[in-house]
Amino acid sequence: MEIAKTIESVKSLVKAANSQGKKIGFVPTMGALHIGHISLIKAAVKSCDFVVVSIFVNPTQFGPSEDLEKYPRPLEKDLEICRKNNADLVFTPSPKEIYPGENITWVTVDKLTESLCGQSRPGHFRGVTTVCTKLFNIVQPDIAFFGQKDAQQAIVIKQMVTDLNMPLEIVICPTVREPDGLAVSSRNQYLSEQQRKDAAYIFKSLKKCQEMIDAGTANAQKVITKMREILQRVPSIEIEYVSIVDAETLQNVDKITGKIFTAVAVKIGSTRLIDNILMDAGER
Amino acid sequence: MEIAKTIESVKSLVKAANSQGKKIGFVPTMGALHIGHISLIKAAVKSCDFVVVSIFVNPTQFGPSEDLEKYPRPLEKDLEICRKNNADLVFTPSPKEIYPGENITWVTVDKLTESLCGQSRPGHFRGVTTVCTKLFNIVQPDIAFFGQKDAQQAIVIKQMVTDLNMPLEIVICPTVREPDGLAVSSRNQYLSEQQRKDAAYIFKSLKKCQEMIDAGTANAQKVITKMREILQRVPSIEIEYVSIVDAETLQNVDKITGKIFTAVAVKIGSTRLIDNILMDAGER
Numbered sequence A, B: 001m002e003i004a005k006t007i008e009s010v011k012s013l014v015k016a017a018n019s020q021g022k023k024i025g026f027v028p029t030m031g032a033l034h035i036g037h038i039s040l041i042k043a044a045v046k047s048c049d050f051v052v053v054s055i056f057v058n059p060t061q062f063g064p065s066e067d068l069e070k071y072p073r074p075l076e077k078d079l080e081i082c083r084k085n086n087a088d089l090v091f092t093p094s095p096k097e098i099y100p101g102e103n104i105t106w107v108t109v110d111k112l113t114e115s116l117c118g119q120s121r122p123g124h125f126r127g128v129t130t131v132c133t134k135l136f137n138i139v140q141p142d143i144a145f146f147g148q149k150d151a152q153q154a155i156v157i158k159q160m161v162t163d164l165n166m167p168l169e170i171v172i173c174p175t176v177r178e179p180d181g182l183a184v185s186s187r188n189q190y191l192s193e194q195q196r197k198d199a200a201y202i203f204k205s206l207k208k209c210q211e212m213i214d215a216g217t218a219n220a221q222k223v224i225t226k227m228r229e230i231l232q233r234v235p236s237i238e239i240e241y242v243s244i245v246d247a248e249t250l251q252n253v254d255k256i257t258g259k260i261f262t263a264v265a266v267k268i269g270s271t272r273l274i275d276n277i278l279m280d281a282g283e284r
Helices: A007-019 A035-047 A075-084 A124-139 A151-163 A186-190 A193-214 A220-232 B007-019 B035-047 B075-084 B124-139 B151-163 B186-190 B193-214 B220-232
Strands: A002-004 A024-029 A050-055 A089-091 A105-109 A143-147 A169-173 A237-246 A259-268 A271-280 B002-004 B024-029 B050-055 B089-091 B105-109 B143-147 B169-173 B237-246 B259-268 B271-280
Touching: A002 A007, A007 A024, A007 A050, A007 A089, A007 A124, A024 A035, A024 A124, A035 A050, A035 A075, A035 A143, A035 A169, A050 A075, A050 A124, A075 A089, A089 A124, A105 A124, A105 A151, A105 B151, A124 A151, A143 A151, A151 A169, A151 A259, A151 B105, A186 A271, A193 A220, A193 A237, A193 A259, A193 A271, A220 A237, A220 A259, B002 B007, B007 B024, B007 B050, B007 B089, B007 B124, B024 B035, B024 B124, B035 B050, B035 B075, B035 B143, B035 B169, B050 B075, B050 B124, B075 B089, B089 B124, B105 B124, B105 B151, B124 B151, B143 B151, B151 B169, B151 B259, B186 B271, B193 B220, B193 B237, B193 B259, B193 B271, B220 B237, B220 B259
Parallel strands: A002 A089, A024 A050, A024 A143, A050 A089, A143 A169, B002 B089, B024 B050, B024 B143, B050 B089, B143 B169
Antiparallel strands: A105 B105, A237 A259, A259 A271, B237 B259, B259 B271
């Protein structure tokens, strides 16, 4: 496995792989790799010949009061995970390598970034789409892999790739969960033992949503109220949003029908956690 | 010479050229080709093995009260010019091919787009940078060629390519002028005979600027006042701006020193014309 810190060396290594006719897979990450990331690397290894993992805690997607400084950066452990899972190249640039000066060029996706996390994290998606554009242009992959856990991010990036005719395919891999249902996330390690137990209620509320919809409930507000009740029973949980949205437009729906996704964002202590389930409720 | 109307066919033709190890040159245009465009095609043919010209009147870079509808579209003549000048492929997409739905993804360059034409044409540069990103992703050229006549556009695009790590080089070719100094532009054909004569005063004002700076004038306001006097002598000319800016930041300068560029935008009747000269005034 190669490790590259500079854009130049990534480009020359990918070029060499390309000239051998290899299909390039790319897994962009912020490090602190867990079994969710591993599932992405495995998917990339399975369908591509040369797999690039980037590890870069991207400052432009963090708000001024967010956890940029304290975001975990266990580089040696991350590299070991990449090695074990047969990545071919890990790109670990410094912030200066990616943003040598003040960044004045931005890629923005309107509409889809206005709801859900876009409301509470202004500028977040602009940071994500801009850094992904940069990384895509550096790595020039055939396929890039993202997790369904960050559902809005996945939809926004797919839209960006389509709208800007970017020459790559985006593959979304299923959310990986702990035995109690909690979606695996690098931020779970911020939680105390009690908070970690409480966090399981996020998925409990989503499961209740699934049950109600499966049982025929079509009234979105009724489902949301029930989900909020479940979450509010846990004193450490502060709800940011519980939303049922159209899976394409990400706009709130009143009536549950067709493809929707239900998304939850909460704070437990100072840790912000998100989760979602994607559903086809069919015609009602 | 091949002519392609779809993204798919451009991609497959460029891919074929690429697989033969050919260097891809790209000249993005809005058609109504003139000797300025021809100089770009010639530069591309000289330094590349496979030259793509796009002809696309991009709606997103026109303001609501601008000349999108009446912009000239002499397609047969344009194709003949491309053929004569040894282009290999001309891409002539429909608006629907480039924007199949409502466009919600934008590439924006801050700061550099705030002065000069950015002030009078809000949204213009956002349209230019977005369509160029799309075209670059479709054509995937090694080098793209732009004219110095649209100086701010050239600087904005160079900044975008650098900031977003786009895998291509931007080459800026000198402004081509008529015998009386008027910068060649597709919009010159809107002018009546008298207006065409009047338009020569744009370059006269720029030449005066050059003379004053060569003679040692360092006071930008003094030069601008003189230039305005020249332009105001012509009743048909309505000045939009006369600016002397730092060639890197595009911010107005008070003292003329180092690399600057002097830019003029006027309206003659309903026709908007721009021109500029780039200068190194050295230390003063």
